[in-house]
Amino acid sequence: MITLNESACCYCGGCVSICPVDALFLDETRLRIAERCTECGLCIQACPVGALSLAPVDRALAPGLPARSAYDVVVVGAGPGGAVAAREAAKRGLSVLLVEKRQEIGSPVRCAEGLAREPLERFLGVDPRWIAARVTKAEIVARGNGREERRAYEGGEGFILERRVFDRALAETAAQAGAEVRVKVAAVGLVQEGSRTVGVRLRDASGAEREVACQVVIAADGVESQVGRWAGLRTLLRLRDAMSCAQYLLAGVDVDPACCGYWISEEIAPGGYAWVFPKGEGRANVGLGIQADLTQEPALAFLHRFIEGEPALSQGVPVTLIMGVVPVALPPSRFVADGLLLVGDAARQVDPLTGGGIANAMEAGALAAHAAAEAIAARDTSAARLAAYEGAWREGTGQRMAKRYHLREKFPPAERVSPGFLRIFGVAVGGK
Numbered sequence: 001m002i003t004l005n006e007s008a009c010c011y012c013g014g015c016v017s018i019c020p021v022d023a024l025f026l027d028e029t030r031l032r033i034a035e036r037c038t039e040c041g042l043c044i045q046a047c048p049v050g051a052l053s054l055a056p057v058d059r060a061l062a063p064g065l066p067a068r069s070a071y072d073v074v075v076v077g078a079g080p081g082g083a084v085a086a087r088e089a090a091k092r093g094l095s096v097l098l099v100e101k102r103q104e105i106g107s108p109v110r111c112a113e114g115l116a117r118e119p120l121e122r123f124l125g126v127d128p129r130w131i132a133a134r135v136t137k138a139e140i141v142a143r144g145n146g147r148e149e150r151r152a153y154e155g156g157e158g159f160i161l162e163r164r165v166f167d168r169a170l171a172e173t174a175a176q177a178g179a180e181v182r183v184k185v186a187a188v189g190l191v192q193e194g195s196r197t198v199g200v201r202l203r204d205a206s207g208a209e210r211e212v213a214c215q216v217v218i219a220a221d222g223v224e225s226q227v228g229r230w231a232g233l234r235t236l237l238r239l240r241d242a243m244s245c246a247q248y249l250l251a252g253v254d255v256d257p258a259c260c261g262y263w264i265s266e267e268i269a270p271g272g273y274a275w276v277f278p279k280g281e282g283r284a285n286v287g288l289g290i291q292a293d294l295t296q297e298p299a300l301a302f303l304h305r306f307i308e309g310e311p312a313l314s315q316g317v318p319v320t321l322i323m324g325v326v327p328v329a330l331p332p333s334r335f336v337a338d339g340l341l342l343v344g345d346a347a348r349q350v351d352p353l354t355g356g357g358i359a360n361a362m363e364a365g366a367l368a369a370h371a372a373a374e375a376i377a378a379r380d381t382s383a384a385r386l387a388a389y390e391g392a393w394r395e396g397t398g399q400r401m402a403k404r405y406h407l408r409e410k411f412p413p414a415e416r417v418s419p420g421f422l423r424i425f426g427v428a429v430g431g432k
């Protein structure tokens with residue numbers, strides 16, 4: 001019987017084209033093998049990564065695991081938080097390994113791609129290669145209690161990114177600074193001595209595993225973070241702190257190319273909001289997030305209704321569908337442990353009002369790298385020493401985020417069309 005190593009499969013579709021009996025089928029990113037397979041073995045030869053085999057015979061794969069067995073710092077996850085952490089740690093002269101479980105950094109995108117000018121300039125630079133549109137205006141449409149209110153803002157400057165390009169470019173800066181970057185390599189566990197993290201267990205596409213020793217792990221493994229839990233940190237997300245999101249990239253829409261639109265309405269997006277972010281050339285990211293505990297209906301159903309109800313959008317052609325969950329929570333009570341720091345979505349450092357997390361993840365990545373470097377230099381990577389990072393976050397941006405969390409709590413969904421909430425939300429989305 002032909003067997004598939006799912007983690008190795010790169011879903012290129014080559015095997016499907018070669019199969020003489022139509023027994024292979026690529027279901028988006030999952031390869032299926034039908035019973036009519038005759039085990040002719042042609043697909044095994046065609047597979048560029050050796051993901052198919054005639055059990056129990058296994059084909060050797062080119063190893064994806066790093067050659068070295070020890071680093072100063074291992075960063076898990078090459079999103080904005082992990083890439084900046086890896087770069088800043090490498091810049092401080094530390095040996096750094098950055099591992100990403102996906103085969104392509106930045107893909108699939110799980111983001112509406114909005115970012116203000118300041119963090120973009122600070123962490124990567126303003127470059128047309130990763131910018132789809134420049135925005136200078138915002139409009140908030142609030143619907144509720146039988147009336148509609150529109151608020152327009154001008155003056156703030158931001159960008160709608162091409163995250164696919166942006167994330168990769170950030171990771172490239174980490175590599176240029178000296179970090180070793182490995183894709184399709186997942187962290188699957190921690191190596192611990194007592195409560196102290198002293199390394200990471202990695203698995204490559206072939207399924208081969210190796211332990212890599214390090215002084216500090218920076219876990220930037222996103223909303224689905226597991227690394228913190230492995231270290232005993234309490235990162236479980238409450239349903240009410242989870243924004244369940246769906247978004248289409250629509251082509252052929254008639255929207256202001258310099259204006260980000262926000263719709264606040266219990267009917268359109270309970271507990272959250274809908275957005276229209278222009279991406280230039282008549283395209284826009286059109287999506288919404290709903291508070292996951294408020295309704296049984298999936299976000300995608302709300303999105304379809306929203307688009308159908310807006311004439312400027314309903315003519316649009318969906319060219320990409322994106323799903324995701326945004327953690328709009330307070331960070332866990334601890335987000336450092338002995339030899340380990342959590343960064344970005346993994347530490348729930350997202351703006352609880354807007355759901356924006358790119359800038360915060362990059363800032364936290366830089367702070368974490370700084371704290372890790374100081375701790376390594378002092379030969380003390382205990383949680384007590386790494387708590388300098390936790391303190392820096394909580395006293396700075398974290399304080400503003402915590403205030404926003406409590407403001408969100410103060411205004412229940414039905415009251416988010418009130419002038420008080422709209423004023424706060426206007427400031428959060430960059431209105432003056």
Ligand code: FAD
Binds near residue numbers: 220322324344346
């Ligand atoms: P991520 O970008 O999620 O990166 C984590 C990485 O870790 C991933 O690449 C993942 O594959 C990898 N990983 C996970 N586990 C492992 C493992 N075990 N081993 C190796 N690698 C692993 N923010 C904004 O600022 N502006 C927006 O407009 C915006 N819109 C959004 C719209 C939606 C629908 C969603 C879902 C989110 C949006 N966000 C937005 C939030 C933003 O995308 C995140 O806050 C941001 O990407 C967080 O960066 P990060 O580096 O912490 O995590």
